[in-house]
Amino acid sequence: METLRQDDVGYDEAATSYHVHGTPVEVLRPADAGEVAEAVRSAVERGLEVGVRGGGHTPWSTNDGGVVIDLLRLDRIEVGDDRLVTVGGGAVWGSVADALAPHGLAISSGDTASVGVGGLTVGGGIGWLVRATGLAVDQLVGAEVVTVAGEIVRASANEHPDLFWGIRGGGGNFGIVTEFVFRARPLRGVVHGHLEFDPAELRSVLRALRDDLRRAPDEWTANLLTLPSFGPEMPPSLHVEVVWAGEDLDAARDASRALLGHPALRAGELAPGAYRDLLAGPPPEMPGPPPTMVDESDLVGRLDDDAIERIAAAHESLAPAVMMLRTLGGAYGRVAEDATAFAGRRAEAFLICAAFRAPGAPAEQISAAREIWAHAMAGVSVGCYGNFHPTRAPRVVEAMYPPSTRERLREVKRSWDPDNVFRGNHNVTPR
CATH class of the missing domain: 3.30.465.10 (Uridine Diphospho-n-acetylenolpyruvylglucosamine Reductase; domain 3)
Structure with a gap:
């Protein structure tokens, strides 16, 4: 089994998870399940904390003074x-x-x-x-x-x-x-389009997206993204990415007709593509000290007009902020709530918002941003998707799993x- 300790070449990189640097006693890279089992037994016998890495988009797979089990080599x-x-x-x-x-x-x-x-x-x-x-x-x-x-x-x-x-x-x-x-x-293929809208029209674009969602077949999905200004050459922007799971361009256009016919549409069209091309590369490194990010995420029960107003108003109050909304329903919503540990199947959309604050922002600013979001989501949220939630507080676990699921x-x-x-x-x- 490959083992890296603090004096070994490559340890610093191996001990870092998504920009968080840990100081584990060792990073273990097993080659098969047998070596993973050996690593777990060894850590438990020594009473060491266990971190598990199956990829790398989480800061939680490293630790200080424990063991990191990196599954990097189990990639068959x-x-x-x-x-x-x-x-x-x-x-x-x-x-x-x-x-x-x-x-x-x-x-x-x-x-x-x-x-x-x-x-x-x-x-x-x-x-x-x-x-x-x-x-x-x-x-x-x-x-x-x-x-x-x-x-x-x-x-x-x-x-x-x-x-x-x-x-x-x-x-x-x-x-x-x-x-x-x-x-x-x-x-065999997909239909894909990246549509750009006037960012001042967030509310009406959300309504158009909702209208398309409610009449579209399962093959259709969309993702709305807002970006704040990043300087004079990068003003605020509003984008909707549409994906049709199949090769029928006419059907994809028909399912997207409210978005494609929206008067605030500035650019973009749907075109055939490959599923692999949808998967983006890693986000670029931001120059200078990273801002404080106040992240929240929720599963939205109904994307009705009240919810849209709450979402848009919160986005304005939290500015500068990034917001992303992914449509749900279809096959996702036809699975029973208790069939898997993932609950929230009645949600119509998944929503995340990340407010930008200055590096080292005081706790009061962070709390104020969270309160704005909590107020906006009251009565709208039906749960939380943990994969996009950056904190491990008990309140997050409670939001992820309803009481019956938590007990099970x-x-x-x-x-x-x-x-x-x-x-x-x-x-x-x-x-």
């Missing part, structure tokens, strides 16, 4: 019969899309090529195919899991079904998933991790 992707795809816990979604494209297949994934399959999937997995196929966990049919006891087990509807239920949205609370088995969907997750936790070893996450405590 194998396409089998009946559209079954086996993916290692260290693979990233760009590699998965590359492997599936020649077969005319796709798995509902994250939006960024470098996002890890493991972290996104166990958190649920909202992506460009969320209305066509559902969450990433809705395509999951089995998994290989290393438990806190250092055992390797299979989880599926027929094997350890309680564990299988828990890993589909319950995060990394129950073990380390070293292998995922998905059933991919046929997808605690039961699974008591069975599989009674001492809460796997706690570097949106933690569900065993008691």
Whole structure:
């Protein structure tokens, strides 16, 4: 097993997770599930905190004084019969899309090529195919899991079904998933468009997006993004990215007719493309000291006029801020609330907002921004999507899981991790 300690070349990079530098005793890079099990047993025997990295888009997979188990080398992707795809816990979604494209297949994934399959999937997995196929966990049919006891087990509807239920949205609370088995969907191509609107028309563009959403078939989804000014050459902007899961350009245009016919549309059109091309690269590094980001996210129950007014007013009050709204419904909404650990299936949209404040902004400014958002979302939010929430406060876990789901997750936790070893996450405590 590859082991990096503080005096080793490459340790500093390996100990850093999404710009957060930790000082673990060692970073372990196992080559298979057996070595993952060995790493877990060793950490538990020494009483060390365990961090798990299955990709890299989280600051929580490093620590100080513990062990980081990096699944980087578990990146095998194998396409089998009946559209079954086996993916290692260290693979990233760009590699998965590359492997599936020649077969005319796709798995509902994250939006960024470098996002890890493991972290996104166990958190649920909202992506460009969320209305066509559902969450990433809705395509999951089995998994290989290393438990806190250092055992390797299979989880599926027929094997350890309680564990299988828990890993589909319950995060990394129950073990380390070293292998995922998905059933991919046929997808030869997509229709894609990047539409730019007058940012002063946020409310009316949100209404147009809502109107298209409510009459569109499952193949259609869209993502609205606002950006503040980044200087004279980059004024504020408002964008809507549309994706149709298929190759029917006319159907995609018809489903998008409120957006395409909106008088505030400045530029953009729909065109055929490949699913792999939807997956973006990593965001660029910002020059200078990073601003303080006050991030919040919610699942919006109904995107009605009241909700749209609340969202737009909060965006104005929090300026400068980035806001993103992803449409839900379709296949996502036809899964029962208790079928997986991911709840919130009745939500019509997923919303995040990140307010920019000066580096080192005082706590009062941060609290004030959070209060603005909480007031706006009162009566609108029906939950929270943890994969986009940057804090691990108990209030976030409560928002992610309704009471009945939380209690069921605690039961699974008591069975599989009674001492809460796997706690570097949106933690569900065993008691």
